[in-house]
Amino acid sequence: MLINQFLLLGAALFCIGVYGVLARKNGVLVLMSIELILNAVNINLLAFGAMHQGPAAITGQVFALFIITVAAAEVGVGLAIVLLIYRNRTSVDLSEVDLMKG
């Protein structure tokens, strides 16, 4: 029943992350929330991986490693964008950024 607790932890982290992504106006905070979501997923993957025996056990960890790498890259690009937005607008308020309005 260990896995339940891992999954609950993941779910809690995920919900916090979603809240952060949707509700916060600060771009940096939104990026951090995205990290939370990704890490929630990582926890889930590790938990599922641990359930398995044999060679399959490693799969979850491999995926988690990939996600960590991608997340690092993503944060790098994201922060760069936020920085540029800040330079242009002297604000990182995402509700003001609507260049894609159709």
Place this chain on the structure above:
Amino acid sequence: MNDFLNDWGLTLAVFLPLLGAVVMMVIPRGEEDTHKIVALVSTLLSGAVGVWLLFNFDYDHSHKLQFARSDSWIEVINSRYHIGIDGISLPLLVLSMFITILVVIYSWNHFPEPHNPKAFLALTLVLEVGMNGTFVAQDLILFFVFFELVLLPMYFMIGVWGGEQRQYAAIKFFLFTLFGSALMILSFLALYFKGGQTFDMPQLIQVAQANISHNTALWIFGGLFMGFAIKVPMFPFHTWLPDAHTQAPTQGSVILAAILLKLGTYGFIRIAIPILPEAAHTWAPWIGGLAVVGIIYGALGCLAQTDLKRLIAFSSVAHMGFVMLGIATLTPVGINAAIFGMVAHGLITGMLFFIAGSVKDRFHTLEIRRLGGLLVQAPRLGWILGFCAMASLGLPGLAGFWGEFPAILSAYSPAAGMSEALFRTYMVIASVGTVLAAGYLLWMFQRTAFGNPPEEFADHHIHDVHGPEWLAWTPMLAGIVVLGVLPGLLLNITNPAVMAAFSRI
């Protein structure tokens, strides 16, 4: 040399203009004369290959695919670069080359606003690639690619060099045709999946009929019908045509009328009917009905026009009605008539649009009410207009007759199993159409050419036909007369192919 051309002649004929267009891309925009020369040379070279094809074509076996090539192209879907010509495609291929050359010659000092010969001529060349390619393609995907290739240059021609409402007309033309193409490609795919995992036309002709159930075939034919009928255009899918023609520059109108409309009818003869003969059989009475409605309707539309160019555009609806009536009979006589009608309409209506363009150049209007006395101010232009009007109304001895009368003749005796009474009714209605044709054409001629010049233009000095116009027009006028007197020149090429393809239906 001959061996080389045997293998590569058709490919050259299709892609030489593209080479020309590429060369033009690297020449700076300002050097207009170089552009004109490059364009002319590349069309002439392509035409020269065409002449070689004409001389080396085996007329005794015109039902066989000649100068054929089949190379692998898109292997995943088993689509091949399969090209070749037989007696049905040869005349149209030659017509397409011939018209493009004349259009380039005519363009010499007739560039519409906003000028830019480089872009204009390059588009013309790309257009020729598409047209030539459509007539040689023996693979459905290849056909589709070429068929669609002509859309873009024409879209830009209308949209950039067109008249007042060019954008509306260009978009209408584009969307209308694209809509048909969408259904057409669906049908192509259906043919592929149901008909034997091949896009090869000759193979499909062999196997598709046996593999596809009648109901499915009816639907597939319906899709093909939409694709081709819009291009023809048949009533009631014709409304893009008058707008496109009216707004297009002269050269665009000429190509549109002379070649582009033929892509639709060619599709019927080359693809839809031979591959799905039984479905065609079921559809034919409806096609014939729409064709005769188109004949009368187009003529009535013409009578209501006040604009010279729009009138000629509407007359295309009527003339293509005759072509479609010939096709709908599904008999060799009717199909021969249709092919003849296509070539004749290409020459005659192409000429009429040339004249309309020249009138517009001189008077800056095409409103029939404001014109008049053309014969006084520019007698040669006026008589050429009269000649073409006579050819267009189907006067025996000129090419138009052989598209019209044999279509009427064939409607008396459609292919076995179709309602004779129905087609004979079509025959009579189509005959009435010939009188209406005389009506609108002569009425137009009387008001533009007869009488004295209106006060508005009385003092203008109007140039009669000049050099490039003579060069561009003389071959077409000669073609109209020669084909009118010696229809055998064309029918001898088409008949064996038509007999081979259609006598089994």
Place this chain on the structure above:
Amino acid sequence: MLEHAWVIPAITFTSFWLILFFGRRLPKGGSEIGILAVGSTLVLSCVMVAQWVGRAKTLAVGHGEEIEHIRGPVDNTVRWFTSGQFRVRVGTHVDGLTVVMLFTVALISFLVHVFSTNYMEGDRRFTHYFASLSLFTTGMYVLVTASTTLAALFGWELMGLCSFMLIGHWWEEKPNSNAALKAFFTTRTGDIGLLVGISILFWAAGGTFDIAKINQAALSGQISHTVLVVAACALLAAVIGKSAQFPLHTWLPDAMAGPTPVSALIHAATMVVAGVYLLARVYGVFWVGFHIPDGGFNFVAAVGATTIVIAAVLAFVQRDIKKVLAYSTISQLGYMVMALGVGAWTAAIFHLFTHAMFKALLFLGSGSVSHSVHSFDMVDDMGGLRKPMPKTFATFMVGSLALAGLFPLAGFWSKDEILLGAGENGYKVFMIVGLVGAFMTAMYMTRCVYLTFFGEYRGHGHPHESPLPILGPLYVLTVFSVGAGLLNAPFTHEWFGKLIENETFFHAGVATHDFSVPDALISTVVVLAAIGIGYLLFFQGKLPRGVTARQPLARVGYTFLANRYYLDHIYTGGVVGGISGPIARAAYWFNQNVLDGIVNGVAIVAKKFADWQYKYIDQGAIDGTVNGSGHGAEGLGGFFRTIQTGRVQQYGALLFGATALLALALVLTV
């Protein structure tokens, strides 16, 4: 030469192009080429007549024991094209009918050419005029030498084109171009029938355009009667249009807008007789289709008979000398069509031949008159011209009497044969109509001659006799108008008839009749009576409204008439006073307003309908649907656009919301 009949149209066709391209640079404006070309075809056609006469009679025709030997036709055809399994040939078919027609056309055309050199001198388009004449003549040559219906159609339409060009020769003036258009449309309307008829016969005769085979198939019963009736009706429509029969005759009087020599050519030898020729050529179809040998009544004869009367009546009320002649032509064409309808084939062709001579004479004569007085109005600008123009007067008199059918001039013989044929073949009613027509013809020509040549000169200036190029053709035609009739007279043993009667004629078994003196007497008396009454009416100016009681001369004439027609004094009182007065005017009114009105009305309604259709159906409904689908797509896009706020977080919210809903759905359903 009989095998090479194609040379004849080829010569004039070449001449057309030569005149068109080089005519302007020649001293005589191209007329010399035209005259040379037509002159040589005249010589060649004479050679052909001679060769035909000298041809051995080798072809056996007839039924059972009545085998007769005639001269076989000469065919010369080549492969033209192949369509489907049908091999279509083109070429010439020469028999007696062909050579006679060739001669007639060549002669009239030649004289018209000569006449025109002077008449059209200084014209704005002298060269064009001669080019068109050459092409026109080519058209008729093609028609009469054609071995197939398809080739005949070529000649037929070529003439339509040329008549359009020549009637509208002075196209700067609107009425002229209107007349040209009207001629083309009206004949083209009839041509619907020709296209349909040719198509039907092509399939019915087993895939051939060959006229001889079509005739054979029709006569041998190979083609079902229903098909033949439809085909015959269709072809009759073409004849009605081209030969200006009732009710499609209205274009012909308007066609007078063209130059006078053209009228002579159109009326005498080409164009309008093309219809009659076609009827005679594919006679087998009509013969069987309309039951011609059965007698009583048939459609062809009825059309002809109606036309005779309708047109003759109209000729009374014309002021324009050319219009009198135009209506007279319609009426005479009615005779020919009626003759074919009643089975008098030979008589019809013979009448075509003689009529060509005297009608050309009359038209050229009227041209000579107008050349002198510069007008065609008999009432206002002519009168008393016999003194200044004695030669024109004399020739015109001969032409008029020949047209009236007075013994022994050309018209007498041919008209008499038609009436005889109608009577003997069981078409008595039509014989009477023919007599009435003859009566009226004589009378309106009397009026015409009176108004033009007698009384006081009412015009301006000083009329003068025309020069030789104009008078020459008149003299030649005068000779033919006097002598042509004798070619088929009893004392020449019906030489003309023997010459033209062809295979179809014998195969069908068309009846021939010997000259009958009583019938000839009756028609002569009718004509003399008409001239007499005409004399009283017009020369003496005495109308029969009660004046006969006081005027002895009029009373004599009246009594004379009443004695010949003892059955009906109502006829003399009513017809003479009535026809030339109110009835004719009413008929003319009907013609101009109702018939012409219908033609114009149909055009207007068609135009209105076309406008309506264009405006509401094409631009409204059909185009509306097209544009509507565009607008629909645009509206939908506008709605979706509002969701597109550009805020990333809102997109995220939507994404999560949607995922959550989907997850919920998954949980609930699985």
